[in-house]
Every structure is written in structure tokens, then in C-alpha cells.
Amino acid sequence: MDASDEFKGQKPAWCPGCGNFGILTAWRRAMADLGLKPHQLTVVSGIGQSGKFPHYTQCNTFNGLHGRTLPVATGIRLANHEMPVAAFAGDGDCYGEGGNHFLHAMRRNINVKLFVHDNQVYGLTKGQASPTSVVGMKTPVQPEGVLSDEMNPVALAVAMDCSFVARGFAGDLDQLAELMKAAMEHRGFSLVDIFQPCVTFNRLNTYQWYRERVRPLEAEYDPGDRVTAWQRALEFEDTIPTGILYRHERPTYEERVAALAAGPLVKQPFDASKLAAAFREFY
Amino acid sequence: MDYNIKIGGAAGQGIQTIGDTLSAVFARSGYHLFSHQDYESRVRGGHNFTCIRLSDTPVYAPRDPVDVLVALDNASIERHTGELSSDGKVVYDSGGLKRKVDDPRFVDVPFVRLAEEHGGRKVMANTVASGAVLGMLGVEVDLLVEALTRALKHPTPEILEGNERAARAGHSYGVEHCPDCRFAVSGRSVRKMVIEGNQAIALAAIASGCRFYSAYPMTPSTGILNFMASKAADYGLVVEQAEDEMSAINMIQGASFAGVRSMTGTSGGGFALMVEGMSLAGMTETPVVVVLAQRPGPATGFPTRTEQSDLLFGLFAGHGEVPRIAFAPGTPEQAFRAVNRAFDLAEKYQVPALIITDQHYADSRWTLEGIDPETFVYNDYRVGGEAFAELPEYARHSFTDSGVSPLAVPGDAPHLVVTDSDEHDEEGHIVEDAETRVKMVEKRLLRKLPLIGAEMEPPEHYGSDSPEVVLVGWGSNYGVLREAVDALSGEREVAMLHFCDLWPFPLPARQEFLEVLRAARTAICVENNATGKLAWLIRAETGFEFAERINRFDGRPFTCEGLLEEIDGRL
Numbered sequence: 001m002d003a004s005d006e007f008k009g010q011k012p013a014w015c016p017g018c019g020n021f022g023i024l025t026a027w028r029r030a031m032a033d034l035g036l037k038p039h040q041l042t043v044v045s046g047i048g049q050s051g052k053f054p055h056y057t058q059c060n061t062f063n064g065l066h067g068r069t070l071p072v073a074t075g076i077r078l079a080n081h082e083m084p085v086a087a088f089a090g091d092g093d094c095y096g097e098g099g100n101h102f103l104h105a106m107r108r109n110i111n112v113k114l115f116v117h118d119n120q121v122y123g124l125t126k127g128q129a130s131p132t133s134v135v136g137m138k139t140p141v142q143p144e145g146v147l148s149d150e151m152n153p154v155a156l157a158v159a160m161d162c163s164f165v166a167r168g169f170a171g172d173l174d175q176l177a178e179l180m181k182a183a184m185e186h187r188g189f190s191l192v193d194i195f196q197p198c199v200t201f202n203r204l205n206t207y208q209w210y211r212e213r214v215r216p217l218e219a220e221y222d223p224g225d226r227v228t229a230w231q232r233a234l235e236f237e238d239t240i241p242t243g244i245l246y247r248h249e250r251p252t253y254e255e256r257v258a259a260l261a262a263g264p265l266v267k268q269p270f271d272a273s274k275l276a277a278a279f280r281e282f283y
Numbered sequence: 284m285d286y287n288i289k290i291g292g293a294a295g296q297g298i299q300t301i302g303d304t305l306s307a308v309f310a311r312s313g314y315h316l317f318s319h320q321d322y323e324s325r326v327r328g329g330h331n332f333t334c335i336r337l338s339d340t341p342v343y344a345p346r347d348p349v350d351v352l353v354a355l356d357n358a359s360i361e362r363h364t365g366e367l368s369s370d371g372k373v374v375y376d377s378g379g380l381k382r383k384v385d386d387p388r389f390v391d392v393p394f395v396r397l398a399e400e401h402g403g404r405k406v407m408a409n410t411v412a413s414g415a416v417l418g419m420l421g422v423e424v425d426l427l428v429e430a431l432t433r434a435l436k437h438p439t440p441e442i443l444e445g446n447e448r449a450a451r452a453g454h455s456y457g458v459e460h461c462p463d464c465r466f467a468v469s470g471r472s473v474r475k476m477v478i479e480g481n482q483a484i485a486l487a488a489i490a491s492g493c494r495f496y497s498a499y500p501m502t503p504s505t506g507i508l509n510f511m512a513s514k515a516a517d518y519g520l521v522v523e524q525a526e527d528e529m530s531a532i533n534m535i536q537g538a539s540f541a542g543v544r545s546m547t548g549t550s551g552g553g554f555a556l557m558v559e560g561m562s563l564a565g566m567t568e569t570p571v572v573v574v575l576a577q578r579p580g581p582a583t584g585f586p587t588r589t590e591q592s593d594l595l596f597g598l599f600a601g602h603g604e605v606p607r608i609a610f611a612p613g614t615p616e617q618a619f620r621a622v623n624r625a626f627d628l629a630e631k632y633q634v635p636a637l638i639i640t641d642q643h644y645a646d647s648r649w650t651l652e653g654i655d656p657e658t659f660v661y662n663d664y665r666v667g668g669e670a671f672a673e674l675p676e677y678a679r680h681s682f683t684d685s686g687v688s689p690l691a692v693p694g695d696a697p698h699l700v701v702t703d704s705d706e707h708d709e710e711g712h713i714v715e716d717a718e719t720r721v722k723m724v725e726k727r728l729l730r731k732l733p734l735i736g737a738e739m740e741p742p743e744h745y746g747s748d749s750p751e752v753v754l755v756g757w758g759s760n761y762g763v764l765r766e767a768v769d770a771l772s773g774e775r776e777v778a779m780l781h782f783c784d785l786w787p788f789p790l791p792a793r794q795e796f797l798e799v800l801r802a803a804r805t806a807i808c809v810e811n812n813a814t815g816k817l818a819w820l821i822r823a824e825t826g827f828e829f830a831e832r833i834n835r836f837d838g839r840p841f842t843c844e845g846l847l848e849e850i851d852g853r854l
Binding site: 010037038039040042044047052054055058059060061062063064065067068070071072073074075076077078079080082083100101103104257258259260262265266268270272274275276277278279282283 | 310474475476477478482486489490492494495497514515516517518519520521523525526527529530531533534535536537538539540541542543545559560563567653654656659661663667692693694696697698699700701702703704705711712713
């Protein structure tokens, strides 16, 4: 038996050939490599095809509302910062509906790992444009082509000084599993934006389209330099770099919250004996 | 003895400081007080006031006649002089207002000059004003000095001494320059507890084991956020200012899922953004407590004023059929109990619980004899640690007779804790089949509701046992209704029915109040809204229709005199 079998969940309800299968395989492998047990981590997901992800592996799960993965994940971390927490979201989920939460999670540097299934289209609602759809792409709702310019999530993350910014591709399992492990082991908020071809609704950004463009960052690339990271994050033409674009460490939010120095909130017993002092103040 | 002190001025002039100081002195002297605030949505300027009612018997509500008006601006004189009682006085500083009023009711106290001469600082003018009021009332000055010392955060000896001299100078001036003051303040008694509405909610939350509070600031709920933040260090709380209200209500569900009691607070507009979260808590059976501190709507409405228009919004907010609990406390005593029960019942039944208040409750202040922290109930309904590990198997949403499934702390055992906003099976995984759907709705909604309903208490019945006149209300109108009953009781049989427990609506077995309503000659539903939300709810739940309603929706609270006049017109 393969160690990653321990992270096998329900049979996925995704379309055959969906890029999500690659993400799932890489995740199982990463979890097994990290030596984690399913109950030792929590996965939060939202709505979209990515939202079903935790059911297809083994983990504590909070599959919440569209766009709200990061607030739930933040709440879990603040209540129990010994529990590794991963958030799985889609491009519409995280960059559209939950865009504000994305900005503030990076500001807080809450130690949550965000994996975005970025297929540049809305899959669950059948083919409308997403925030990362390229300008001009025709959809049932944008028959003349998408009018708004596409969002560049990794450049945004570098601009926000996100402490770990990576881009992966569901067609490169070895690299993706390594990126996932690196993100999980990083101390601080981590974004892994994963190109994930939607074989049903995105006829533009196909496996072939990505394969022709994605190029792993050079071995000598230094992700510690923010200015270079900014330049590389902007590359989205003939070649698109994958790998760890930017990485630096700074105190996590959990480390900055005073009450958590005494250990995870959930492990701190409720001490009713201290209450008398609280009431005394009002006399 | 029943005196009403009104302090009026522009925002930023120190109305609050004088109000806080006088309240502290009165509470420490053992008097009963009730104070409330009227302020505009601005940081500087405008016209605001605070009223402090002082008595030797418990008081609960605002009164109209003013006995002492402290006028820090000209608008106070223009707007409030007409409210003076027959022996009422206006205290003002003609130098500061650049206006001398030739009227025997006006006592000119040079706040600024005395502050500079005796305290050495102009800012101590408010201390002089507080001293002058106490001097006119005949309350000893030592208590003021003590209260000022307690209130100063980092006092230097110089500031302490300056304040004391300023307080004594103001006090002497008040005694000497108001020879015809006829105030007779009774002797001191046992020191009282004094607390604001929002503080009572926050304190009760901490005493109920709340460890995580996340909110986006919004008047009139912000006082809770401030209080929780100020106590975070002392009581090991995590207080997080969320980026928006959607985040706040989702964050507290994450914390609750991880095993920590959590709360958020907002007003109507913020609650509108939390509605999806109410639904989520119902579906995932995640216990949370949400404070909905109402203000007048629609939209931004009157941001700093009071209204009771969101009762039905609160009770029915959330897409789908969502079980919930709702309380509307009207006094700090009711709030202590309601918040404690909200935390207890939310966790016991794994549903969201609402505390519905309003600006009038949130910003008012009461004295109480005290509260014993031991009266707070703390039952940990979660399964964690070894108890969780010892379970042979675990399913987060397992079917049980009560509909309540074990709520486990994830990570404490190899069992997985899985929940979903999609319809799910016992283990928490997504399903599509009709059979599971029906069983789940029965479990989380239909089985729980009667059990929660049995926990709900009937309205508080105050006054005559067989009243001919019944005054009915909820939330912050507790005080004014109770005082109306007292005022009318000499003439006729009167009673109040006050609803604090609002949802699930008290079950038929606990609807004795319905007989009281039906037997009365006149039943009046009194609410701060235009259309009668409680009257609607009572009719929907019992069929009883009020022939008389009194509705105030100008953003201001009822006063004792104003309500009695309205009642008089209906008898």
C-alpha cells in the first residue's frame, strides 16, 4: 500500500480529465511525505469544484460558503494554532467573492496555506468568466469576449508582501507536490496558485496551452528578492514561470496575538476564578 | 428624591467625562441611577447630551423634566431650558459661552477660570463643572476626588492635586452661588455596581467562557468590541477586528469549529451582511452567539439613535430554514442571564443564538445591587481530549433522538470532524439523495426546535395579577414600561408583560400570559418601530391581536412622561 492511500477519500464527482485530479494526487503525496495523519490537519474549502476537494481526501473538514474559506481558516488558526490549516479555493471563490478576505489574510500573515484551483473560468456555474479569465475570452455571459483585464494573483500577492507566493500546474505533479510541501512547511501565509485546466468550459486555457507556456523557475532563481519576484510574477505571455516566486519570513499573526503565547486557545482551560476581578471593576 | 441631570454640549467637549464622573460618584454613594445618551453621528461639534437620573429607589428609564442642566454650549440653553422642572437650574460658564443670562434659574460658574486658577489647566473645566453640580445637589466632594483618582489612567501627582483643587473649587462655588437650590439628596447607602448595556453583554460573554470575539466596528455595537479588546490581556481572549462582517461571522464559526466559544456583534446593516453566516451556522450546526444592536434603518438610517425595527429580521434572517435562539434583554440583569443562556443553549443545541438590543440599551447605564459571578452557568458540551479518543467511532452529524450530535474538538483523536454547507450525511460528506435530506432536516431542525422551545421562558409579568390594563413590550422598553406600571398602579389594576425570550416563541404550555392579555380591558403593545414587530409576532404565534399599539419611531427612546401621556390617550 502506498502511504498516500491514507489520504484517499470519496470518489470525486469531477469531470473526467479535470485538472483537479492532479491537485488531489499531488496533495495526497505531499501529506504522506510530510508524515502527517489525516486528523492532524484541517482543510477549509468554499464553493465551486474546488470546494469538494476535502471530501476526496482524508482530513478534518469545514466546507463552508462561497468566498469565505479564509475567514473560517483564520478563525480555526486563532483557536488552535497547533492545527495545520489549508484552504482550498477556486479563482472565482477566492479572487472574486472572497477578494477582500484574500487581501487581509496576506496582511495578517495568518499561518494558513491557500491553494487556489485557478482554471480561469467558472466551472460549477457552467462557463462564465472568472477574475483570471483572459481578456477577450468568449463565454455565454460575455459573448463578445471578457471586457475586464485579467487579475494576476501572484503579482498581487507579491505586492501585498505575502510571505510565500508560488505558482503550480496540475499537469506537473512532481513540482506541485513539492510546492505543496514547501507551503505547508513555510511559517506564514502561503499562496499556491495552481493552473488547473477545466476540460469542459475553458477551451482556451487547455493542458496544451499551459504546457506550451509554463516553465519552472531556474535553479539559481532567488525567491528572497521581492523586486525580482515582482518582475517574474508579471510574466504572463509566451512563458509563465512556475515554482516559488517569493518567500520571506516575518512573524505570523498567531505569534503576534498576545493571548496565544500561553498555547492554543482551545487548550487553555476556562478559569472561572478570575471572574470576580472582572466584576469588581464595576463597583 | 428623583433628580434628572442633563449635560449638553458639542461632541468632543467632555459630556461623557462629566457623565462618567458623576455616575461613579452617585454609584459609590449608593444612589440608584439610570443614564442614557443622545448623540449625533459626528466626532466633533453638533449637539449631544447625556442624562443621569438619580434616586434613592431603583430607576430604569429616562424622564423629561430636567433638574440640573449643565450647558457646555449655547444650543443646550436654547434647546433644553424649556425642559427645566419648577426648581430646576442651569449651570453654565458665561465666559466660555460669551453670553450672560439674566434669569434666577441660571447659575454662572466660571468653569475655565476656576480650572486655570486652581487646577492649573484649562482641561480641568469639566472637573470644576462636576464639582459645581455636586455642590448644588449637596453631595460631598470627597467622593468626587476619589472618583477622579480612579478614572485617571496614569496620573502624575501634579495632575492628581490639580484635579482635586479644581473639584473642590467647583464644589464650593456651587454651594455658595446657588443659595436658592432646593435639592435634598438623601444620605449615602451601600455602594452600587454601575454598568453600561454593552459592558454587561461583554462581561457576561467573558463569564460564559467566550474566548474569541471578531467584529467590524458599527454603532451601537462597538462598545462590546472595545470592552472585549480592553480585557483581552487580562482574560486570555483573542479579539479580532475583521475586514468586514462576512469575515467576522465566518471567523467565529472557524473558531467554534476548532473548539472555542465565540461571539460577534454588529448593527442592522452589518447583520444584513452576516445573514449568509446565520444560515451556515444552522447548516453546519456550529454554535455561535451574535449580538444585533439595532439602530434606525433602513440603510444607514440614524446611525447613533435607537429603534426596534429588526426583530423579525433577526428572527428570520438566513436562507433556508434555520433554527436559532433569540433573546432581547432590557436591563443589565437580564443581559447577564440572557448572554449566559445564549452561550449555554447555543452549544447545547449547536445553533446560532442572537442577543437583540438597541442603541438605547447599549449606551444606557444602570446601578445594580450587584451580581454574583457564581450564578453564571458553564457546561462544556463538547467532546474533546481522551473522551473523544475513547469513542469507538465518530460522525459529526450522526442521527440521534434529540437531533443533537456529539460536537467534537478536531485533532484530539484520530476521528475526523467533517462538516459542510452543502446537504451532508452523518459523517459530514456531501449528498444528493432525498432520504438523507429529509432525515437531516428532521435532525437539525424539527427535533431540536421543541427541545429548545422548552428552554424558553414566558414574558416577565410585573404588576397586578389580574390587570385591566396590560402594557406589552420587549428589549430596552423594560424600564419605561415598568415605571409606567408603577405610576398608574394607584389608580387602576395595571401590569407589564416584557418579552426577553423571543425565539423559539414560548410554547403553548408556557403561554399563561395569553390569558392575562385576553382578560384585560386594554392591552397595549409598546414598541420603538412604526409597524409593531412584537405585535405581529404575538399575533402570528397566538392569534392575539392588539387593539392598541404605541409606536415611537423618531429615533429617540420613550420617556416616562411621554409614554404615560400616550397611554392616557388610550384608556
